[in-house]
Amino acid sequence: MIPAGDGRLxxxxxxxxFAVTAEIGPPRGADAEAIAAKAELLxxxxxxxxxxxxxxxxxxxxSWAGSILALxxxxxxxMQLTTRDRNRIALxxxxxxxxxxxxxxxxxxxxxxxxxGDHPDAMPVFDLDSVQLIWTARLMRDQGRLxxxxxxxxxxxxxxxxxxxxxxxxxxxxxxxxxxxxAAGAEFIQTQFVFDLDTFGRWMGEVTDLGLEQRxxxxxxxxxxxxxxxxxxxxxxxxxxxxxxxxxxRLRGVPSDQVAAQGMALCVETIETLRETAGVAxxxxxxxxxxxxxxxxxxxxxxxxxxxxAPTVTGRxxxxx
Amino acid sequence: MYLLHHLLTPGTVKRWFARFLERHxxxxxxxxxxxxxxxxxxxxxxMCGQCALPATGYACPMxxxxxxxxxxxxxxxxxxxxxxxxxTQCVWVTAYERAEQEGRVSDLTLLQRPIDHRxxxxxxxxNYWQGRDxxxxxxxxxxxxxxxxxxxxxxxxxxxxx
Numbered sequence: 001m002i003p004a005g006d007g008r009l010x011x012x013x014x015x016x017x018f019a020v021t022a023e024i025g026p027p028r029g030a031d032a033e034a035i036a037a038k039a040e041l042l043x044x045x046x047x048x049x050x051x052x053x054x055x056x057x058x059x060x061x062x063s064w065a066g067s068i069l070a071l072x073x074x075x076x077x078x079m080q081l082t083t084r085d086r087n088r089i090a091l092x093x094x095x096x097x098x099x100x101x102x103x104x105x106x107x108x109x110x111x112x113x114x115x116x117g118d119h120p121d122a123m124p125v126f127d128l129d130s131v132q133l134i135w136t137a138r139l140m141r142d143q144g145r146l147x148x149x150x151x152x153x154x155x156x157x158x159x160x161x162x163x164x165x166x167x168x169x170x171x172x173x174x175x176x177x178x179x180x181x182x183a184a185g186a187e188f189i190q191t192q193f194v195f196d197l198d199t200f201g202r203w204m205g206e207v208t209d210l211g212l213e214q215r216x217x218x219x220x221x222x223x224x225x226x227x228x229x230x231x232x233x234x235x236x237x238x239x240x241x242x243x244x245x246x247x248x249x250r251l252r253g254v255p256s257d258q259v260a261a262q263g264m265a266l267c268v269e270t271i272e273t274l275r276e277t278a279g280v281a282x283x284x285x286x287x288x289x290x291x292x293x294x295x296x297x298x299x300x301x302x303x304x305x306x307x308x309x310a311p312t313v314t315g316r317x318x319x320x321x
Numbered sequence: 322m323y324l325l326h327h328l329l330t331p332g333t334v335k336r337w338f339a340r341f342l343e344r345h346x347x348x349x350x351x352x353x354x355x356x357x358x359x360x361x362x363x364x365x366x367x368m369c370g371q372c373a374l375p376a377t378g379y380a381c382p383m384x385x386x387x388x389x390x391x392x393x394x395x396x397x398x399x400x401x402x403x404x405x406x407x408x409t410q411c412v413w414v415t416a417y418e419r420a421e422q423e424g425r426v427s428d429l430t431l432l433q434r435p436i437d438h439r440x441x442x443x444x445x446x447x448n449y450w451q452g453r454d455x456x457x458x459x460x461x462x463x464x465x466x467x468x469x470x471x472x473x474x475x476x477x478x479x480x481x482x483x
Contacts, residue, residue, distance in 0.1 A: 083387075084387075088435065110387050110389060110394050113396075113404065115405055126389070127438070129387070129390055129391050129433075130394075131432065132390075132391065147435065164395070165397075168394075168395055168397040168399075169393075169398075169414050170417035180391055180432060183432060184432060239396030239398060239404035242399060
Protein backbone atom coordinates (compact mmCIF):
# COMPACT_ATOMS: atom_id res chain seq x y z
CA MET A 1 0.00 0.00 0.00
CA ILE A 2 1.19 3.53 -0.82
CA PRO A 3 2.14 5.36 2.41
CA ALA A 4 -0.04 8.30 3.42
CA GLY A 5 1.24 11.83 2.97
CA ASP A 6 0.71 15.11 1.19
CA GLY A 7 -0.49 15.34 -2.35
CA ARG A 8 -3.70 14.54 -4.16
CA LEU A 9 -2.28 11.67 -6.22
CA UNK A 10 -0.66 10.06 -3.19
CA UNK A 11 -3.87 10.46 -1.20
CA UNK A 12 -5.93 8.84 -3.98
CA UNK A 13 -3.55 5.89 -4.27
CA UNK A 14 -3.30 5.54 -0.50
CA UNK A 15 -7.05 5.59 0.05
CA UNK A 16 -7.98 3.49 -2.96
CA UNK A 17 -10.02 6.25 -4.57
CA PHE A 18 -9.92 5.83 -8.37
CA ALA A 19 -7.10 8.16 -9.44
CA VAL A 20 -7.11 10.38 -12.51
CA THR A 21 -3.98 11.83 -14.07
CA ALA A 22 -3.62 13.70 -17.33
CA GLU A 23 -0.84 15.15 -19.38
CA ILE A 24 0.36 18.69 -20.02
CA GLY A 25 2.86 18.96 -22.84
CA PRO A 26 4.93 22.12 -22.35
CA PRO A 27 5.19 24.63 -25.22
CA ARG A 28 8.23 25.25 -27.41
CA GLY A 29 8.13 28.95 -26.65
CA ALA A 30 8.95 30.81 -23.45
CA ASP A 31 5.24 30.85 -22.77
CA ALA A 32 4.05 30.41 -19.18
CA GLU A 33 0.46 31.04 -20.27
CA ALA A 34 0.38 27.87 -22.35
CA ILE A 35 0.80 25.78 -19.19
CA ALA A 36 -1.69 27.90 -17.24
CA ALA A 37 -4.33 27.50 -19.96
CA LYS A 38 -4.04 23.70 -20.03
CA ALA A 39 -3.92 23.55 -16.24
CA GLU A 40 -7.13 25.57 -16.11
CA LEU A 41 -8.93 22.98 -18.28
CA LEU A 42 -7.78 20.07 -16.15
CA UNK A 43 -7.65 21.48 -12.64
CA UNK A 44 -11.00 20.32 -11.30
CA UNK A 45 -10.87 16.93 -12.96
CA UNK A 46 -7.49 15.38 -12.24
CA UNK A 47 -5.50 14.41 -9.17
CA UNK A 48 -2.31 15.34 -10.96
CA UNK A 49 -0.99 16.14 -14.41
CA UNK A 50 2.22 14.86 -15.93
CA UNK A 51 4.51 17.56 -17.24
CA UNK A 52 6.35 15.83 -20.04
CA UNK A 53 10.12 16.02 -20.45
CA UNK A 54 10.91 17.04 -24.04
CA UNK A 55 8.35 14.52 -25.26
CA UNK A 56 9.17 12.63 -28.40
CA UNK A 57 12.70 14.07 -28.16
CA UNK A 58 11.36 17.46 -29.25
CA UNK A 59 12.87 20.38 -27.36
CA UNK A 60 10.32 22.13 -25.18
CA UNK A 61 10.09 24.11 -21.96
CA UNK A 62 11.65 22.00 -19.18
CA SER A 63 9.50 19.67 -17.12
CA TRP A 64 10.70 21.21 -13.83
CA ALA A 65 9.69 24.68 -15.03
CA GLY A 66 6.37 23.38 -16.34
CA SER A 67 5.81 21.68 -12.97
CA ILE A 68 6.32 24.95 -11.10
CA LEU A 69 3.93 26.72 -13.49
CA ALA A 70 1.34 23.97 -12.98
CA LEU A 71 1.68 24.31 -9.20
CA UNK A 72 1.05 28.05 -9.56
CA UNK A 73 -2.11 27.26 -11.52
CA UNK A 74 -3.37 24.93 -8.82
CA UNK A 75 -2.64 21.64 -10.59
CA UNK A 76 -0.51 19.05 -8.86
CA UNK A 77 2.32 18.14 -11.23
CA UNK A 78 3.99 14.83 -11.94
CA MET A 79 7.43 15.88 -13.13
CA GLN A 80 8.63 13.52 -15.85
CA LEU A 81 12.34 12.91 -16.05
CA THR A 82 14.00 10.98 -18.85
CA THR A 83 17.45 9.44 -18.81
CA ARG A 84 17.94 10.45 -22.44
CA ASP A 85 19.33 13.95 -21.96
CA ARG A 86 21.14 13.98 -18.61
CA ASN A 87 23.79 12.03 -16.81
CA ARG A 88 23.51 10.92 -13.18
CA ILE A 89 24.85 14.23 -11.88
CA ALA A 90 22.17 16.30 -13.63
CA LEU A 91 19.39 13.79 -12.91
CA UNK A 92 20.07 13.76 -9.19
CA UNK A 93 20.37 17.55 -9.22
CA UNK A 94 16.94 17.86 -10.87
CA UNK A 95 15.45 15.43 -8.34
CA UNK A 96 16.81 17.47 -5.42
CA UNK A 97 15.49 20.64 -7.06
CA UNK A 98 12.03 19.10 -7.50
CA UNK A 99 12.00 18.37 -3.77
CA UNK A 100 13.10 21.89 -2.91
CA UNK A 101 10.40 23.66 -4.94
CA UNK A 102 7.62 21.38 -3.70
CA UNK A 103 6.96 19.17 -6.73
CA UNK A 104 5.12 16.27 -5.06
CA UNK A 105 5.47 13.58 -7.74
CA UNK A 106 8.27 12.52 -10.06
CA UNK A 107 8.00 9.94 -12.82
CA UNK A 108 11.03 8.44 -14.47
CA UNK A 109 11.47 6.83 -17.85
CA UNK A 110 14.20 6.22 -20.39
CA UNK A 111 12.51 8.45 -22.97
CA UNK A 112 12.23 8.33 -26.73
CA UNK A 113 15.49 8.01 -28.61
CA UNK A 114 16.75 11.32 -30.12
CA UNK A 115 16.33 9.94 -33.65
CA UNK A 116 12.55 10.47 -33.29
CA GLY A 117 12.80 14.14 -32.40
CA ASP A 118 13.77 17.51 -33.79
CA HIS A 119 17.47 16.98 -33.04
CA PRO A 120 18.21 13.51 -34.42
CA ASP A 121 21.87 14.55 -34.47
CA ALA A 122 21.95 14.91 -30.66
CA MET A 123 24.07 12.79 -28.31
CA PRO A 124 21.88 10.18 -26.57
CA VAL A 125 23.01 10.14 -22.93
CA PHE A 126 21.37 7.14 -21.22
CA ASP A 127 23.97 7.15 -18.44
CA LEU A 128 21.40 5.43 -16.19
CA ASP A 129 18.44 3.40 -17.37
CA SER A 130 14.92 3.98 -16.05
CA VAL A 131 15.15 1.24 -13.40
CA GLN A 132 18.46 2.60 -12.15
CA LEU A 133 17.03 6.14 -11.99
CA ILE A 134 13.99 4.99 -10.01
CA TRP A 135 16.37 3.13 -7.69
CA THR A 136 18.53 6.26 -7.35
CA ALA A 137 15.47 8.37 -6.50
CA ARG A 138 14.48 5.96 -3.75
CA LEU A 139 18.02 5.94 -2.37
CA MET A 140 17.94 9.74 -2.25
CA ARG A 141 14.55 9.90 -0.59
CA ASP A 142 14.59 6.95 1.81
CA GLN A 143 18.26 6.76 2.70
CA GLY A 144 19.07 10.43 2.13
CA ARG A 145 22.07 9.64 -0.02
CA LEU A 146 23.31 10.22 -3.54
CA UNK A 147 24.75 7.45 -5.71
CA UNK A 148 28.14 8.77 -4.61
CA UNK A 149 27.20 8.08 -1.00
CA UNK A 150 27.12 11.78 -0.11
CA UNK A 151 24.22 12.81 2.15
CA UNK A 152 21.17 14.68 0.85
CA UNK A 153 19.86 16.83 3.70
CA UNK A 154 17.01 17.28 3.98
CA UNK A 155 15.97 14.42 1.72
CA UNK A 156 13.19 15.15 -0.80
CA UNK A 157 9.88 13.36 -0.31
CA UNK A 158 8.17 13.09 -3.68
CA UNK A 159 6.08 10.10 -4.75
CA UNK A 160 8.02 7.93 -7.22
CA UNK A 161 6.46 6.91 -10.51
CA UNK A 162 7.39 4.90 -13.58
CA UNK A 163 5.92 3.69 -16.86
CA UNK A 164 5.26 0.30 -18.41
CA UNK A 165 4.08 -0.78 -21.83
CA UNK A 166 2.05 -4.00 -21.53
CA UNK A 167 1.76 -4.22 -25.33
CA UNK A 168 5.39 -4.33 -26.47
CA UNK A 169 7.41 -7.52 -26.86
CA UNK A 170 8.57 -9.53 -25.03
CA UNK A 171 5.00 -9.59 -23.69
CA UNK A 172 5.63 -12.34 -21.13
CA UNK A 173 8.38 -10.25 -19.52
CA UNK A 174 6.39 -7.03 -19.13
CA UNK A 175 4.85 -7.75 -15.72
CA UNK A 176 8.24 -8.85 -14.41
CA UNK A 177 9.79 -5.70 -15.81
CA UNK A 178 7.23 -3.71 -13.87
CA UNK A 179 8.25 -5.84 -10.88
CA UNK A 180 11.83 -4.63 -11.28
CA UNK A 181 10.63 -1.04 -11.21
CA UNK A 182 8.55 -1.73 -8.10
CA ALA A 183 11.56 -3.42 -6.43
CA ALA A 184 13.61 -0.36 -7.36
CA GLY A 185 11.06 1.96 -5.70
CA ALA A 186 8.18 2.81 -8.07
CA GLU A 187 4.95 3.58 -6.19
CA PHE A 188 2.81 4.21 -9.23
CA ILE A 189 3.01 3.05 -12.83
CA GLN A 190 1.38 4.75 -15.78
CA THR A 191 0.88 2.57 -18.83
CA GLN A 192 0.99 3.14 -22.55
CA PHE A 193 -2.41 3.77 -24.25
CA VAL A 194 -4.80 0.90 -23.64
CA PHE A 195 -6.71 0.08 -26.82
CA ASP A 196 -6.13 -3.67 -26.62
CA LEU A 197 -8.10 -4.66 -23.52
CA ASP A 198 -7.40 -8.40 -23.97
CA THR A 199 -3.62 -7.98 -23.82
CA PHE A 200 -4.00 -5.47 -21.00
CA GLY A 201 -6.15 -7.93 -19.04
CA ARG A 202 -3.57 -10.70 -19.42
CA TRP A 203 -0.79 -8.37 -18.28
CA MET A 204 -2.87 -7.13 -15.35
CA GLY A 205 -3.49 -10.76 -14.35
CA GLU A 206 0.26 -11.36 -14.23
CA VAL A 207 0.74 -8.13 -12.26
CA THR A 208 -1.80 -9.23 -9.64
CA ASP A 209 -0.30 -12.75 -9.57
CA LEU A 210 2.98 -11.10 -8.59
CA GLY A 211 1.11 -8.92 -6.06
CA LEU A 212 2.60 -5.79 -7.58
CA GLU A 213 -0.65 -3.81 -7.45
CA GLN A 214 -0.47 -4.07 -3.65
CA ARG A 215 2.73 -2.05 -3.61
CA UNK A 216 2.29 0.17 -6.63
CA UNK A 217 -0.75 1.95 -8.08
CA UNK A 218 -1.41 0.85 -11.66
CA UNK A 219 -2.74 3.82 -13.64
CA UNK A 220 -3.90 2.75 -17.10
CA UNK A 221 -3.22 5.06 -20.05
CA UNK A 222 -6.20 6.10 -22.18
CA UNK A 223 -6.95 8.70 -24.78
CA UNK A 224 -9.52 9.50 -27.47
CA UNK A 225 -8.59 9.04 -31.11
CA UNK A 226 -9.86 12.12 -32.96
CA UNK A 227 -9.21 11.34 -36.63
CA UNK A 228 -8.23 8.41 -38.83
CA UNK A 229 -5.04 10.29 -39.63
CA UNK A 230 -4.21 10.55 -35.92
CA UNK A 231 -4.81 6.81 -35.61
CA UNK A 232 -2.50 6.08 -38.54
CA UNK A 233 0.13 8.36 -37.02
CA UNK A 234 -0.06 6.51 -33.71
CA UNK A 235 0.24 3.17 -35.49
CA UNK A 236 3.17 4.07 -37.70
CA UNK A 237 5.10 6.83 -35.98
CA UNK A 238 4.74 6.23 -32.27
CA UNK A 239 6.65 3.12 -31.22
CA UNK A 240 4.94 0.89 -28.70
CA UNK A 241 1.26 1.66 -29.36
CA UNK A 242 -0.91 -1.28 -30.35
CA UNK A 243 -4.35 -0.61 -31.85
CA UNK A 244 -6.22 -3.89 -32.45
CA UNK A 245 -8.02 -4.54 -35.73
CA UNK A 246 -11.53 -4.27 -34.30
CA UNK A 247 -10.77 -0.75 -33.08
CA UNK A 248 -9.34 0.22 -36.47
CA UNK A 249 -12.43 -1.21 -38.21
CA ARG A 250 -14.78 0.64 -35.86
CA LEU A 251 -13.14 4.01 -36.47
CA ARG A 252 -12.79 3.48 -40.22
CA GLY A 253 -16.38 2.30 -40.42
CA VAL A 254 -17.91 5.71 -39.74
CA PRO A 255 -17.99 8.88 -41.88
CA SER A 256 -14.99 11.13 -41.25
CA ASP A 257 -17.05 13.74 -39.40
CA GLN A 258 -18.07 11.11 -36.86
CA VAL A 259 -14.65 9.65 -36.12
CA ALA A 260 -14.06 12.02 -33.20
CA ALA A 261 -17.39 11.08 -31.59
CA GLN A 262 -16.70 7.40 -32.13
CA GLY A 263 -13.21 7.81 -30.67
CA MET A 264 -14.69 9.49 -27.60
CA ALA A 265 -17.26 6.72 -27.17
CA LEU A 266 -14.53 4.09 -27.48
CA CYS A 267 -12.43 5.87 -24.86
CA VAL A 268 -15.38 6.18 -22.47
CA GLU A 269 -16.07 2.44 -22.81
CA THR A 270 -12.37 1.69 -22.21
CA ILE A 271 -12.36 3.75 -19.00
CA GLU A 272 -15.52 1.99 -17.81
CA THR A 273 -13.94 -1.42 -18.42
CA LEU A 274 -10.72 -0.40 -16.69
CA ARG A 275 -12.65 0.76 -13.61
CA GLU A 276 -14.02 -2.74 -13.31
CA THR A 277 -10.64 -4.42 -13.81
CA ALA A 278 -9.15 -5.81 -10.61
CA GLY A 279 -5.97 -4.02 -9.59
CA VAL A 280 -6.40 -0.91 -11.74
CA ALA A 281 -5.95 2.12 -9.47
CA UNK A 282 -6.79 4.85 -11.95
CA UNK A 283 -6.57 6.21 -15.47
CA UNK A 284 -4.00 8.44 -17.13
CA UNK A 285 -5.73 10.50 -19.83
CA UNK A 286 -3.52 11.52 -22.72
CA UNK A 287 -5.24 14.01 -25.01
CA UNK A 288 -2.31 15.99 -26.30
CA UNK A 289 -3.44 19.12 -28.12
CA UNK A 290 -7.11 18.73 -27.23
CA UNK A 291 -7.15 18.77 -23.44
CA UNK A 292 -10.58 20.42 -23.56
CA UNK A 293 -12.20 17.00 -24.11
CA UNK A 294 -10.87 15.55 -20.84
CA UNK A 295 -13.73 16.76 -18.59
CA UNK A 296 -16.40 15.43 -20.97
CA UNK A 297 -14.58 12.14 -21.29
CA UNK A 298 -14.38 11.64 -17.54
CA UNK A 299 -17.92 12.80 -16.90
CA UNK A 300 -19.34 10.39 -19.47
CA UNK A 301 -17.29 7.57 -17.94
CA UNK A 302 -18.88 8.36 -14.59
CA UNK A 303 -15.81 9.81 -12.91
CA UNK A 304 -16.85 12.95 -11.01
CA UNK A 305 -14.71 16.08 -10.82
CA UNK A 306 -12.09 15.99 -8.10
CA UNK A 307 -13.60 19.06 -6.48
CA UNK A 308 -16.68 16.98 -5.81
CA UNK A 309 -14.72 14.03 -4.45
CA ALA A 310 -11.57 15.32 -2.83
CA PRO A 311 -10.22 14.87 -0.33
CA THR A 312 -12.07 12.01 1.36
CA VAL A 313 -14.54 10.18 -0.74
CA THR A 314 -15.81 6.69 -0.43
CA GLY A 315 -15.65 5.81 -4.06
CA ARG A 316 -14.88 2.48 -5.58
CA UNK A 317 -12.01 0.92 -3.68
CA UNK A 318 -9.42 -0.86 -5.71
CA UNK A 319 -7.79 -4.04 -4.50
CA UNK A 320 -4.77 -2.36 -3.02
CA UNK A 321 -6.94 -0.08 -0.91
CA MET B 322 27.14 -20.15 -24.03
CA TYR B 323 26.29 -20.97 -20.47
CA LEU B 324 28.88 -23.78 -20.74
CA LEU B 325 31.43 -21.25 -21.93
CA HIS B 326 30.72 -19.34 -18.77
CA HIS B 327 32.06 -22.28 -16.74
CA LEU B 328 35.43 -21.86 -18.44
CA LEU B 329 35.53 -18.25 -17.31
CA THR B 330 34.44 -18.81 -13.70
CA PRO B 331 36.98 -17.13 -11.41
CA GLY B 332 39.49 -19.29 -9.61
CA THR B 333 42.90 -18.96 -7.99
CA VAL B 334 44.79 -19.41 -11.25
CA LYS B 335 42.65 -16.94 -13.16
CA ARG B 336 42.88 -14.42 -10.34
CA TRP B 337 46.66 -14.75 -10.38
CA PHE B 338 46.70 -14.45 -14.17
CA ALA B 339 44.54 -11.31 -14.07
CA ARG B 340 46.87 -9.71 -11.53
CA PHE B 341 49.86 -10.72 -13.64
CA LEU B 342 48.26 -9.12 -16.71
CA GLU B 343 47.59 -5.87 -14.89
CA ARG B 344 51.25 -5.64 -13.93
CA HIS B 345 52.33 -6.04 -17.56
CA UNK B 346 50.78 -3.29 -19.62
CA UNK B 347 51.59 -4.59 -23.11
CA UNK B 348 50.43 -8.10 -22.33
CA UNK B 349 47.26 -6.70 -20.80
CA UNK B 350 46.61 -4.60 -23.91
CA UNK B 351 47.07 -7.67 -26.12
CA UNK B 352 44.79 -9.73 -23.88
CA UNK B 353 42.14 -6.97 -23.90
CA UNK B 354 42.35 -6.83 -27.70
CA UNK B 355 41.83 -10.59 -27.86
CA UNK B 356 38.79 -10.32 -25.57
CA UNK B 357 37.45 -7.53 -27.78
CA UNK B 358 37.84 -9.70 -30.89
CA UNK B 359 36.20 -12.76 -29.34
CA UNK B 360 33.30 -10.99 -27.63
CA UNK B 361 32.94 -8.43 -30.41
CA UNK B 362 32.33 -11.06 -33.06
CA UNK B 363 30.21 -13.30 -30.83
CA UNK B 364 28.06 -10.71 -28.99
CA UNK B 365 28.72 -7.32 -30.58
CA UNK B 366 30.58 -6.41 -27.35
CA UNK B 367 31.24 -2.67 -26.89
CA MET B 368 33.91 -3.17 -24.18
CA CYS B 369 32.09 -1.46 -21.33
CA GLY B 370 34.39 -3.46 -19.07
CA GLN B 371 31.51 -4.62 -16.84
CA CYS B 372 30.09 -7.62 -18.58
CA ALA B 373 26.40 -8.32 -17.99
CA LEU B 374 26.18 -11.21 -20.50
CA PRO B 375 25.80 -14.05 -17.94
CA ALA B 376 22.68 -12.35 -16.56
CA THR B 377 21.14 -11.25 -19.87
CA GLY B 378 20.83 -14.49 -21.82
CA TYR B 379 24.14 -13.64 -23.51
CA ALA B 380 22.52 -10.79 -25.43
CA CYS B 381 24.68 -7.70 -24.88
CA PRO B 382 22.56 -4.86 -23.43
CA MET B 383 25.18 -2.32 -24.47
CA UNK B 384 24.21 -2.95 -28.11
CA UNK B 385 20.77 -1.48 -27.27
CA UNK B 386 20.68 2.11 -28.63
CA UNK B 387 19.62 3.22 -25.13
CA UNK B 388 22.11 0.86 -23.44
CA UNK B 389 19.34 -0.38 -21.16
CA UNK B 390 20.71 -2.96 -18.73
CA UNK B 391 17.45 -3.73 -16.92
CA UNK B 392 15.14 -4.82 -19.71
CA UNK B 393 13.49 -3.56 -22.89
CA UNK B 394 12.12 -0.04 -23.39
CA UNK B 395 8.47 0.52 -24.23
CA UNK B 396 9.13 1.18 -27.88
CA UNK B 397 9.82 -2.36 -29.06
CA UNK B 398 7.87 -2.89 -32.30
CA UNK B 399 5.13 -5.51 -32.47
CA UNK B 400 7.45 -7.67 -34.58
CA UNK B 401 10.05 -7.65 -31.80
CA UNK B 402 12.25 -5.25 -33.74
CA UNK B 403 14.16 -2.32 -32.25
CA UNK B 404 12.38 1.05 -32.60
CA UNK B 405 15.62 2.78 -33.56
CA UNK B 406 16.94 0.08 -35.91
CA UNK B 407 13.81 -1.63 -37.27
CA UNK B 408 15.92 -4.08 -39.26
CA THR B 409 17.34 -5.65 -36.11
CA GLN B 410 15.64 -7.56 -33.33
CA CYS B 411 15.47 -5.85 -29.92
CA VAL B 412 18.36 -7.17 -27.85
CA TRP B 413 15.99 -7.77 -24.93
CA VAL B 414 13.65 -9.83 -27.09
CA THR B 415 16.67 -12.01 -27.90
CA ALA B 416 17.66 -12.05 -24.24
CA TYR B 417 14.19 -13.14 -23.17
CA GLU B 418 13.91 -15.86 -25.82
CA ARG B 419 17.28 -17.34 -24.86
CA ALA B 420 16.70 -17.05 -21.13
CA GLU B 421 13.29 -18.70 -21.45
CA GLN B 422 14.74 -21.53 -23.51
CA GLU B 423 17.40 -22.16 -20.87
CA GLY B 424 14.99 -21.76 -17.94
CA ARG B 425 16.83 -18.68 -16.71
CA VAL B 426 14.23 -15.92 -16.93
CA SER B 427 14.88 -15.15 -13.25
CA ASP B 428 18.33 -13.85 -14.28
CA LEU B 429 16.58 -11.06 -16.18
CA THR B 430 14.73 -9.94 -13.05
CA LEU B 431 17.97 -9.14 -11.23
CA LEU B 432 18.53 -5.43 -10.72
CA GLN B 433 21.54 -4.21 -12.69
CA ARG B 434 23.41 -1.39 -11.01
CA PRO B 435 24.63 1.70 -12.88
CA ILE B 436 27.90 1.05 -14.64
CA ASP B 437 31.23 2.75 -13.97
CA HIS B 438 32.10 4.70 -17.12
CA ARG B 439 35.78 4.70 -16.21
CA UNK B 440 35.90 1.01 -17.14
CA UNK B 441 35.18 1.48 -20.88
CA UNK B 442 37.82 -0.21 -23.02
CA UNK B 443 39.18 -2.32 -20.16
CA UNK B 444 39.05 -6.09 -19.97
CA UNK B 445 35.93 -7.29 -18.19
CA UNK B 446 37.52 -10.73 -17.76
CA UNK B 447 40.40 -9.22 -15.81
CA ASN B 448 37.83 -7.35 -13.69
CA TYR B 449 35.65 -10.44 -13.30
CA TRP B 450 38.46 -12.75 -12.24
CA GLN B 451 39.46 -10.31 -9.52
CA GLY B 452 35.94 -10.14 -8.16
CA ARG B 453 35.31 -6.54 -9.19
CA ASP B 454 32.16 -7.51 -11.11
CA UNK B 455 30.66 -9.35 -8.15
CA UNK B 456 28.25 -6.54 -7.39
CA UNK B 457 27.09 -5.56 -10.86
CA UNK B 458 23.65 -7.04 -10.19
CA UNK B 459 21.56 -7.97 -7.21
CA UNK B 460 18.40 -9.80 -6.24
CA UNK B 461 17.82 -7.47 -3.33
CA UNK B 462 17.29 -3.76 -3.80
CA UNK B 463 20.44 -2.30 -2.29
CA UNK B 464 21.79 0.15 -4.80
CA UNK B 465 25.18 1.46 -3.81
CA UNK B 466 28.38 -0.45 -3.55
CA UNK B 467 28.85 0.90 -0.03
CA UNK B 468 25.69 -0.90 0.90
CA UNK B 469 27.08 -4.06 -0.64
CA UNK B 470 30.29 -3.89 1.29
CA UNK B 471 28.21 -3.69 4.44
CA UNK B 472 25.98 -6.62 3.66
CA UNK B 473 28.45 -8.74 1.69
CA UNK B 474 26.20 -9.62 -1.20
CA UNK B 475 28.20 -12.68 -2.08
CA UNK B 476 26.52 -14.40 0.85
CA UNK B 477 23.08 -13.52 -0.50
CA UNK B 478 21.56 -16.10 -2.80
CA UNK B 479 20.07 -15.09 -6.10
CA UNK B 480 22.97 -14.05 -8.31
CA UNK B 481 22.99 -15.63 -11.76
CA UNK B 482 23.46 -19.35 -11.51
CA UNK B 483 26.98 -20.35 -12.53
